[in-house]
Amino acid sequence: MSDAALIERIAARGDGVTGDGRHVAGGVPGDRVRDDGIIIPGPNRIEPVCRHFGKCGGCQLQHVAEPALADFVRDRVVGALEGQDVACADVLPALLSPPQSRRRATLTALRTGKQVALGFNAAQSNQIVDMRMCPLLLPELFALIAPIRELLTMIAQQRRPVKVKLQMLDQGVEVILEGVKAEGLDAAMALQDFAGAHALARFAIDQGDGLETLWQPEPPTMRFGDVTVEVPAFAFLQATDTGQAALVDAVTRAIGDAPAVADLFAGVGTFALSVQAGRKVYAAEAARDAVAALTAAANRARALVATEHRDLFRRPLIPAELNRFGAVILDPPRAGAEEQVKQLADSSVPAIAYVSCNPASFARDAKMLVHGGYTLDWIQPVGQFRWSTHVELAARFSK
Structure with missing residues (x-):
């Protein structure tokens, strides 16, 4: 076995990586790869459950056992932070959505x-x-x-x-x-x-x-907390019930008992409506049909949710607006929220709950917040897209 290199981790695109940086398609941590490319299976390799695996682009990691799959999700977050020299006190174990749960x-x-x-x-x-x-x-x-x-x-x-x-x-x-x-x-x-x-x-x-x-x-609906929203056609929703629950739980912990909260990139209200009980929420969203659905739902429920149709890339909230809130929820698209984060970094908001579907853009934004005086308290990695290299997370920053 001396000529077989140990695969130590899985790279962002799903390849196994040896200690000397060699990428091996289909490699799993614990496998060994010979000089001729033959993989000697290790303890973290399992039989894929789908006959289409290897051809279908829906899954990249069905051959990876559950503990190693959870480690991959967590390691993606840790690696992205290390790449930006951002310290985090606590990166929690990843939460994975179960099979047959994509909705x-x-x-x-x-x-x-x-x-x-x-x-x-x-x-x-x-x-x-x-x-x-x-x-x-x-x-x-x-x-x-x-x-x-x-x-x-x-x-x-x-x-x-x-x-x-x-x-x-x-x-x-x-x-x-x-x-x-x-x-x-x-x-x-x-x-x-x-x-x-x-x-x-x-x-x-x-x-x-x-x-x-x-x-x-x-009218087709989705329920967030105790509020029902009439959703537009193929409105953006979290991919699984369990993934949504994990992210909502993390956001709820991150904002604590703040009496007034801003939800930026609010969509149809996944977070705004889940946390609104007993507090005031301001929700901003650029998609007109989504903010209309959220507004109507909040009005019907008589929830203390104020909505605004606002493009946060072109017109982010400035510190004078942000400082009214005890906490901010941020759930931007894959590209992150660079313009809004610059304003947040200059604000005095005590707590930020940042939900991300891209560890790389999150780490870039986290670096700006830390330079602005925030501490990254903890991160909850979430493997909502099971067997995929797509990783999500929720994090808490405090100042």
Whole structure:
């Protein structure tokens, strides 16, 4: 074994890495790799649970045992902070979402002759892996794959990709098909029959002229805390129930009993509505349909949530505005929130709960906050996208 190098960690894109920096596709910590590239399996390697693994781009790490998978999620966060020379008192063990828990997914379909392929794209490719099983998706979502494939034989155009968006809401599954052509009475009847037969919460299609809602027996909703929101079509929601619960719990701990809180990049209110009981919340969001849904929900519930339609990249809150709050919740897109973080760094807000879906942009922003006088108290890594290299987290900063 002396000529076999030990794989010590998993890199950001899922390759194993040896002590001397050699990247090995499919390598797992504890494996050894010979000079000829042959991998000698170690204790952290398991048999993938899906027959599509290795081809489908939905998962990169099904061959990694649970403890090593949790270590990878945590190590991604630690590595990003080290790259920016940011110290953290406490990086907690990662929380992983279980199998069959993904409640939202965007798939691609392609019709060739009478056959329709439907699934995730192959890794680093536009080729579609035709999904015949999926240990990621909620069973209710996967149950729709075969019926959608059959429906698309009628309304998908030849060799024109169709986007298939699925999301579980309170009333059932929402299905959105983009890039289809539903012409004539037969197609219209087939679409209605499909929605009714599968008791969909909402069914909408886009034939090129914008989204048409074909089926919506009642306004589709999601519940955050004790408030119900009527959500727009394929509104951004956290990918799993357990992931959302982990992030909400971390945010709640981070803001403590602050009587007034700002939720920046608030979306439809995942955090604002989950923490609003007993305090005032200001929620800012740039997406007009999302902030309208949040406003209506807060009004119906008579919650003390003030909303503003505001682009925080172009018009971040300045210190004079921020200093009114006992805590700020920040949940920006993957690129982070550089302009808003610059203003926060100059503020005197006592606590910041930062939720991130990108350890690299988080670490960059964390460096600015620390230079501004904040302490990074703790981080909760979250592996919401199981078996994926996609890592999320929630962190607390204090001043």
